[in-house]
Amino acid sequence: MIEFVLLAFGLFIMLFGALGLVRFPDVYTRLHATSKCDTGGAMSILLALAVSVNAPLLIRLKFVLLAFLIALINPMLSHAIARGAYKRGIKPKVVVDMYGGGNP
Amino acid sequence: MGRVHFYLKERIEDVKRRVLYESYEAMKLPPWERVAITWVVLFTFWLLVAGWGDAVHLLIAAAVTLLIAVIMRDMLTEDIRGRGHLLVKSLHIFLFVVPQYLFIMAFRLIESNLRVVRNVILLDITPGIVKIEADLYSDTGLTILANSITLTPGTLTLDVEKKLGKAYLYVHWINVETLDGERAGRIIKGDLEEWLKKIFW
Amino acid sequence: MAEENFLVTLRYAVWFLVFTAAVVSYRVVFGPTLADRVVALNTATTKVVVMVAVLSVVLDAYYLLDVAIVLLMVNAVGGLIIAKYLEVGR
Known part of the structure; x- marks a missing residue:
């Protein structure tokens, strides 16, 4: 029963991550949506698979390893892309910017 | 604070960084503990990806990961600080x-x-x-x-x-x-x- | 193999993930800047990794998990290189 709950939660979160990528106004807020929602949804679905599958222990540990690698790689990529986009000159739509313009 | 010359400011920054580095350098792990931690992590990763087969396979895996751990001991565990016995510390962590x-x-x-x-x-x-x-x-x-x-x-x-x-x-x-x-x-x-x-x- | 009831659910879950990847591909095609396309491509690749992991259970072929791990690592290295290109190249 727990695997259905985890799978439904993961699919729901991944759908809203994709919708957030379409709806948000600029690159940085889109990165908010994709990094958090993809990490949470993918980890939830992979843990559901690891709980439910009838296989030797090695296969289950491989699902857990995949979830761990996603949780390690996804935030790193998101802030690498955010820093690169800021250095390229894409202006964020913000109310306060302490990164580029010195002290406000 | 008055005006400080540019080279003097860089010198002060350098000295402060060195003092901080040496105060933390005293709490560093000894080399064999760093090799042990890196070896355990690499061997676990090998077993997870490649699976455990017969004895020859495990022996080759242990030898190769030990070689890599000796070479790469500073890369993964250089920033871990702590005192006490290794077993107590790793169990606590x-x-x-x-x-x-x-x-x-x-x-x-x-x-x-x-x-x-x-x-x-x-x-x-x-x-x-x-x-x-x-x-x-x-x-x-x-x-x-x-x-x-x-x-x-x-x-x-x-x-x-x-x-x-x-x-x-x-x-x-x-x-x-x-x-x-x-x-x-x-x-x-x-x-x-x-x-x-x-x-x- | 999982139990039968869950396998049927997983088949629909694969189609649902394909649908979310199609929603994301709007940003790949019509993104205003290059960074938007990069973000959307990384998101689509993560969804493909999850899809491959689900298919390895549905098809009962667990060697596909190695494919998923390698695809994830290639995604990481490629994303870092594109981020470096965004920073210095023009």
Whole structure:
């Protein structure tokens, strides 16, 4: 029963991550949506698979390893892309910017 | 503070950085412990990816990962600080610190996912980039802190800046509540940094 | 193999993930800047990794998990290189 709950939660979160990528106004807020929602949804679905599958222990540990690698790689990529986009000159739509313009 | 010459300022910065480095260098792990930790991590990864076969396979795996661990001992465990016996320390880390950290991060991740869902539906965002100060200084600790900040609700780390023995993080915040540095740091970091300061410096 | 009831659900879950990847591909095609396309491509690749992991259970072929791990690592290295290009190249 727990695997259905985890799978439904993961699919729901991944759908809203994709919708957030379409709806948000600029690159940085889109990165908010994709990094958090993809990490949470993918980890939830992979843990559901690891709980439910009838296989030797090695296969289950491989699902857990995949979830761990996603949780390690996804935030790193998101802030690498955010820093690169800021250095390229894409202006964020913000109310306060302490990164580029010195002290406000 | 009056005007300080440029070369003098660079010299003071250099001296301060060296004093900080040497004060933490005394608490470093000895080399064989670093080799042991790296070897255990690499051997576990090998077993997870390749599976455990017969004895010859395991022997080859142990030899190759031991060679890599001897060469690469500074890459993974250089920033871990601590005292005491290795077994007590590693048992304390893997039985108490890591599960508590994972427990905290799991609930933070669920909360941040639900908050993104609410923001997507309502679009009530006032984004801003704020600058906060981190108490950690090492590379590994700052990396894990930045990844944790990215996964907690409403924040995304943009860049890390280190100068004069202090580290600053630039954080893109989706609902700016305050502009003060210390209050923003307390709201954003929460109690994550206390857990990380038990292992890294 | 999982139990039968869950396997049927997983077949629909694969189609649902394909639908979310199609939603994301709007940003790949019509993104205003290059960074938007990069973000959307990384998101689509993560969804493909999850899809391959689900298919390895549905098809009962667990060697596909190695494919998923290698695809994830290639995604990481490629994303870092593109981020470096965004920073210095023009």
